[in-house]
Structures are given as C-alpha cells and as structure tokens.
Amino acid sequence: MVKPYLNHLKLKLQIRKAFFVGSMIIISTHIHAQQLKDFNFYLESNEVSKEAKDFYNNKFKASDDERTMSILDSLRTKNNSTRPFYLYLVSKMLIKADGAVAEVLGNTCKEFVEMHPNQYISFLSSDGISEKYLKNWAMAIAQEFMIVCEGTELKCINKSFEATLKKCTPKNQSKLT
Numbered sequence: 003m004v005k006p007y008l009n010h011l012k013l014k015l016q017i018r019k020a021f022f023v024g025s026m027i028i029i030s031t032h033i034h035a036q037q038l039k040d041f042n043f044y045l046e047s048n049e050v051s052k053e054a055k056d057f058y059n060n061k062f063k064a065s066d067d068e069r070t071m072s073i074l075d076s077l078r079t080k081n082n083s084t085r086p087f088y089l090y091l092v093s094k095m096l097i098k099a100d101g102a103v104a105e106v107l108g109n110t111c112k113e114f115v116e117m118h119p120n121q122y123i124s125f126l127s128s129d130g131i132s133e134k135y136l137k138n139w140a141m142a143i144a145q146e147f148m149i150v151c152e153g154t155e156l157k158c159i160n161k162s163f164e165a166t167l168k169k170c171t172p173k174n175q176s177k178l179t
Contacts, residue, residue, distance in 0.1 A: 093126075
C-alpha cells in the first residue's frame with residue numbers, strides 16, 4: 003500500500019519539476035532583451051573582479067572556495083553594467099556543478115530570480131545565450147525547491163512566483179502570467 007503512494011508522490015514531483023522548467027523556458031523565449039556586451043568590455047573593466055576574469059579565462063574551476071563564492075556574491079552588485087557578466091559566469095558554473103557547489107548555486111540562482119526577475123529574464127533571453135544555460139538555471143532552481151520545500155514544493159513555488167511577480171515590470175508581469 004505504501005509503495006504505490008510513494009510512486010505517486012515521485013510522479014507528482016517529476017511533473018512539478020517539469021512544469022517549473024517548462025515555465026522558465028516559455029517565459030524566456032517570449033521576452034526580448036539586450037545582449038551581453040562584448041567580453042573585452044568586462045575583461046578590461048576595473049569594476050570586474052580578478053576572480054571573475056580568472057574564472058572566465060579558465061584559470062580555475064568552480065568549487066566550494068572563496069574565489070567561486072566571491073563571483074556568486076557579485077550577482078548582488080548594484081552595477082547594472084557588470085551584472086550580466088556575473089550572470090554569464092554563474093551560468094557557466096552550472097554546467098559542471100556538483101556537490102556543495104551545486105547546492106550553493108541552486109540557492110543563489112533561486113534568490114537572484116526572486117530578487118531580480120527582470121534582470122534574469124533580460125539576461126537569459128538575450129541573443130547569443132545558450133538554451134542550456136536557461137535549462138541549467140531552471141533545473142538548479144527546481145532542485146532548490148525540492149531540497150528546501152520537501153513535501154510542499156508546489157506551495158513554495160507558488161509563493162516564490164507571487165513574490166517574484168511583484169518585483170517584475172508590468173511588461174514582464176504580463177509575460178509571466
């Protein structure tokens with residue numbers, strides 16, 4: 003009797019996860035945004051950290067260390083001109099993330115989307131941004147919901163979505179609903 007119930011719960015979680023990922027893909031394909039600047043702009047900028055430039059130039063791999071965490075922290079920058087570069091770097095980190103780094107990335111991505119939905123939508127729907135980045139963001143966020151909200155994922159997703167909507171521009175709100 004318990005096994006069919008558990009299988010049913012697993013199926014519901016898979017459906018919810020697929021719904022979340024699908025929603026993020028649909029949202030991003032319907033919004034037009036500006037592209038990242040040429041990477042030389044960021045690499046020559048004094049406002050971009052050495053760690054960010056080193057990661058971009060493959061001088062180290064993302065891990066559970068200060069350099070990686072400083073890049074993640076830079077998503078919170080008030081500098082709108084450099085933030086797209088940090089979003090790009092986080093997107094690159096998501097490709098090979100596992101273990102502790104994957105957990106931190108999931109939380110970071112979820113928090114960023116909740117706090118800065120317009121920048122998220124703008125960045126991930128820019129020309130030249132790979133669809134794999136979008137899928138990786140959606141998967142990381144879905145995993146975060148599954149970890150943090152175990153058993154109440156749909157409730158958490160709805161609460162997050164409502165809070166996120168409030169921070170969107172009217173144009174982006176209409177795209178999300």
